[in-house]
Amino acid sequence: MASSNDLDIVNVTKRFGSHAAVEDVSFSVAPGEFFSILGPSGCGKTTLMRMIAGFEHPTSGDIRIRDRSMIGVPANRRPVNMVFQSLALFPMMSVGENVAYGMTCRGVGRAEADERAARMLERVGLNGFGHRQVTALSGGQRQRVAIARCLVLEPTLVLLDEPLGALDLKLREHMKIELKQLQGTFNTTFAYITHDQSEALVMSDRIAVMNGGRFEQIGSPRDLYHNPGTPFVASFVGETNRWRGAVSGAADRGLSVRLSSGVLAQGRGDAKTGDALCFVRPEAIALAAEAGALQILPNRFEGRVSAVLFDGANSSLLINAAGFDEPIRAVLPQAGPLAGITVGAPIHVGWTADAMKVFAA
Amino acid sequence: MTSARRLTLFLMMAPAILWLGLLIVLPHVEILILSFSERVAPRVYQFGFGNYLEFFTEPLYWRTFARTAIMSILVTAITLLLAFPIALYIARVARGRVKAMLLLLCLLPFWVSELVRTLGWMMLLRETGLISYLLRATGLATQPVELLYNDGAVILGLVYGGLLFMIVPLANALESLDPSVVEAGYDLGGSRATVLRRIVIPHAMPGIVAGSIIVFMLTVGNFATPVLLGGKNGLWFTEQIYAQFITRFNWPQGAAFGMLLLLLSSAIVWAGLRLTGQGLGTTLRQA
Numbered sequence: 001m002a003s004s005n006d007l008d009i010v011n012v013t014k015r016f017g018s019h020a021a022v023e024d025v026s027f028s029v030a031p032g033e034f035f036s037i038l039g040p041s042g043c044g045k046t047t048l049m050r051m052i053a054g055f056e057h058p059t060s061g062d063i064r065i066r067d068r069s070m071i072g073v074p075a076n077r078r079p080v081n082m083v084f085q086s087l088a089l090f091p092m093m094s095v096g097e098n099v100a101y102g103m104t105c106r107g108v109g110r111a112e113a114d115e116r117a118a119r120m121l122e123r124v125g126l127n128g129f130g131h132r133q134v135t136a137l138s139g140g141q142r143q144r145v146a147i148a149r150c151l152v153l154e155p156t157l158v159l160l161d162e163p164l165g166a167l168d169l170k171l172r173e174h175m176k177i178e179l180k181q182l183q184g185t186f187n188t189t190f191a192y193i194t195h196d197q198s199e200a201l202v203m204s205d206r207i208a209v210m211n212g213g214r215f216e217q218i219g220s221p222r223d224l225y226h227n228p229g230t231p232f233v234a235s236f237v238g239e240t241n242r243w244r245g246a247v248s249g250a251a252d253r254g255l256s257v258r259l260s261s262g263v264l265a266q267g268r269g270d271a272k273t274g275d276a277l278c279f280v281r282p283e284a285i286a287l288a289a290e291a292g293a294l295q296i297l298p299n300r301f302e303g304r305v306s307a308v309l310f311d312g313a314n315s316s317l318l319i320n321a322a323g324f325d326e327p328i329r330a331v332l333p334q335a336g337p338l339a340g341i342t343v344g345a346p347i348h349v350g351w352t353a354d355a356m357k358v359f360a361a
Numbered sequence: 362m363t364s365a366r367r368l369t370l371f372l373m374m375a376p377a378i379l380w381l382g383l384l385i386v387l388p389h390v391e392i393l394i395l396s397f398s399e400r401v402a403p404r405v406y407q408f409g410f411g412n413y414l415e416f417f418t419e420p421l422y423w424r425t426f427a428r429t430a431i432m433s434i435l436v437t438a439i440t441l442l443l444a445f446p447i448a449l450y451i452a453r454v455a456r457g458r459v460k461a462m463l464l465l466l467c468l469l470p471f472w473v474s475e476l477v478r479t480l481g482w483m484m485l486l487r488e489t490g491l492i493s494y495l496l497r498a499t500g501l502a503t504q505p506v507e508l509l510y511n512d513g514a515v516i517l518g519l520v521y522g523g524l525l526f527m528i529v530p531l532a533n534a535l536e537s538l539d540p541s542v543v544e545a546g547y548d549l550g551g552s553r554a555t556v557l558r559r560i561v562i563p564h565a566m567p568g569i570v571a572g573s574i575i576v577f578m579l580t581v582g583n584f585a586t587p588v589l590l591g592g593k594n595g596l597w598f599t600e601q602i603y604a605q606f607i608t609r610f611n612w613p614q615g616a617a618f619g620m621l622l623l624l625l626s627s628a629i630v631w632a633g634l635r636l637t638g639q640g641l642g643t644t645l646r647q648a
C-alpha cells in the first residue's frame with residue numbers, strides 16, 4: 001500500500017533487555033505537519049526519536065520515510081536530521097562550518113557550501129555570524145544554529161528532541177513561536193518531542209501523548225485538551241481537577257458519580273460501574289457569590305476559599321468543599337466581580353456535566 | 362598579605378623551588394658552562410666552541426644525531442597510530458570494569474623496570490628465542506632467525522615503552538567528547554572517515570599533541586632500549602653522550618652533546634606545537 005506520508009511508524013517495539021522502552025507504537029506524520037510526542041521523562045520519547053534517526057534499531061516493527069523502509073539504512077543515509085537535546089553543535093568548528101558540514105559531507109563544493117550556509121544563517125536571523133565560535137553564542141543563537149544546520153540539508157523530516165529544555169523561561173516562550181514560524185516558512189515536516197505540555201499545545205498540528213513506552217492518544221491539541229481519551233491524557237495535558245469517586249448510575253444526561261464522601265456529581269464518560277476518576281478543567285468551573293447565579297448547572301457546590309493563587313491572567317482559587325478529596329481549583333478571572341476575593345470567603349461553584357470527564361479508575 | 366602568610370607560602374613553595382633549582386636548573390647551567398670549555402692540553406681548558414665544531418665536523422656524530430631525531434619521530438608516529446584505536450576503544454566503547462582492566466593492562470609492563478622489560482624482548486627476539494623457534498616450528502623459516510640488533514627491534518622496543526604514555530592523554534581527551542556530537546556528525550551525513558577527520562581528531566588534538574611530546578621526549582632520551590635491542594647498530598645519540606662522559610672521559614664534549622640533544626627536543630616540540638596550532642598550556646592540561 002503506497003503511503004503519502006512523510007513518516008510511517010508501524011508497530012515499533014524497542015526492548016533494552018527485558019525492559020520495553022517503546023512498545024507497539026504506530027503513527028504517521030503527513031508532509032508539512034508539526035507533530036509532537038508529549039510524555040513524562042523516561043517514557044521512551046528519545047528512544048523512539050533515535051530509532052527514526054537511525055541510532056537505535058527497533059526490536060520489531062517498521063519505520064518508513066516517504067514509503068521507504070529505513071530498517072538497515074545507516075543514520076548518515078537517512079533523509080532525516082536531528083536537533084539534539086544537548087544541541088551537539090561542533091565546538092571545533094565555526095558557526096558557518098557547523099552549517100556547511102552536512103553539505104560538504106554530501107559532496108557540495110566548499111565555496112558553494114559556505115555560500116548556502118551564509119544564506120541559511122541569514123534566514124534564521126544570524127546574518128554575519130558565520131565566523132563566530134559556537135561557544136561565543138547565546139542559548140537562543142545556538143538553538144538557531146542547530147536548526148539551521150538541519151534545515152540547510154532540506155531533509156524530509158526534522159527531529160527535535162526537547163530542544164528548548166536548556167533555555168530559560170522567557171527565551172523558551174520566544175523560541176516556541178520562532179520554531180513554529182520557522183517550520184511554517186520552510187514548510188518542513190517536524191517531529192518534536194517534549195515533556196512540556198505547553199510547548200506541545202502551542203506549536204503542534206497533532207500531538208501523540210506517550211506514557212510508559214506506549215501511545216495513549218493521538219489528536220489535535222484541541223482534541224486532546226477537550227476530549228482526553230484516558231485518565232493519563234486528561235491529567236497530563238493542561239491543568240485539571242482530579243477527584244476519586246464511584247459510578248453510581250446513569251443519570252438523565254450521562255453518568256452520576258458519588259465522590260468519596262457521598263456527594264453526587266454529574267459527568268460524561270464510558271465507565272459504567274465501579275471506581276472512577278473525575279476530571280474538570282479549572283476554567284470550566286463557574287464561580288459565583290450567590291447560589292442563584294448557578295441555577296442552570298447540574299453540579300453545584302458550596303465551599304470556602306482556601307488559597308488565592310495570584311498569577312496575573314492565570315490566577316486561580318483553591319476551594320475547600322465538603323465531599324471532595326482534593327480542593328477544587330478554579331480559574332479566577334481578574335476582570336470579574338470576584339477579582340478581589342480573599343481567603344476564607346464563602347463561594348459557590350458549578351459546572352456542566354459535559355465539563356466533567358469520568359474514567360474508570 | 363601578612364608576613365606570616367608570606368612565610369607559609371614560601372615554605373610551601375620551597376620544595377618545588379628546590380626541586381627545580383637543584384635538579385634541573387643547576388645541572389643544566391653547569392653542563393652549559395662545561396660544554397664551552399675546550400681542552401687545549403691535558404688538564405688545561407679554555408673557553409671556546411670547539412666541542413660544538415667537533416660535532417659538525419665528525420660525520421658519525423651528526424649522523425647519529427639526525428638518525429635519533431628521525432627514528433624518534435617515526436616511533437612517535439607509530440605509537441600514535443597504534444594508540445589511537447586503543448584509546449578510542451577505552452574511552453568510547455569500554456565501560457566500568459572492562460575499562461579499568463584495559464588501563465591496568467596498559468600499565469602492567471611498567472611494573473617491571475625498563476631494563477627487565479627490554480631484556481624480555483631480547484628473550485623473544487634473539488636467535489635462540491621463542492619467535493625464532495616458532496618460525497622454524499611452523500616451517501616459515503629453515504634456520505634460526507636473528508631478530509635482534511636491527512632498526513625494527515629498536516622501534517618495536519621504543520613503541521612498546523611509549524604506548525602507555527600515548528594512550529592515557531589520548532583516552533582522556535577522547536573521553537570528554539560528547540557522544541551526541543559524534544552522533545550529530547553521522548546524522549548530518551558524515552561517513553566514519555569524515556566524522557573521524559573533522560570531529561574526533563580535532564577534538565582529541567590536545568591529547569594527541571601531549572602524548573606525542575611525551576613519547577618523543579622519552580624516545581629521544583632513551584638509552585637502554587636502543588643499546589640492548591640495537592646492539593652496535595643501535596646508534597642512538599644518548600650512546601654518544603654516554604661514551605664521551607664514561608668511556609672517553611671527555612666531559613666537555615659530552616656536555617656539548619647533551620645541550621644539542623636538549624636543543625633538538627625543544628625545537629621539535631616547538632615545531633610540533635606550531636604545526637598543530639596547539640598552545641603549551643592546553644597541551645599540558647591534557648597530559
Ligand SMILES: Nc1ncnc2c1ncn2[C@@H]1O[C@H](COP(=O)(O)OP(=O)(O)O)[C@@H](O)[C@H]1O
Nearest residue numbers: 016020021039040041042043044045046047048
Ligand atoms: N541504551 C539504553 N540501554 C538501556 N536502557 C535504555 C537505553 N536508552 C534508554 N533506556 C531506557 O529506556 C527508557 C526510556 O528512555 P528515553 O527514551 O530516554 O526516555 P525520554 O526521552 O522519554 O525521557 C528509560 O527507562 C531508559 O532508562
Ligand SMILES: [Mg+2]
Nearest residue numbers: 042045046085
Ligand atoms: Mg529524552
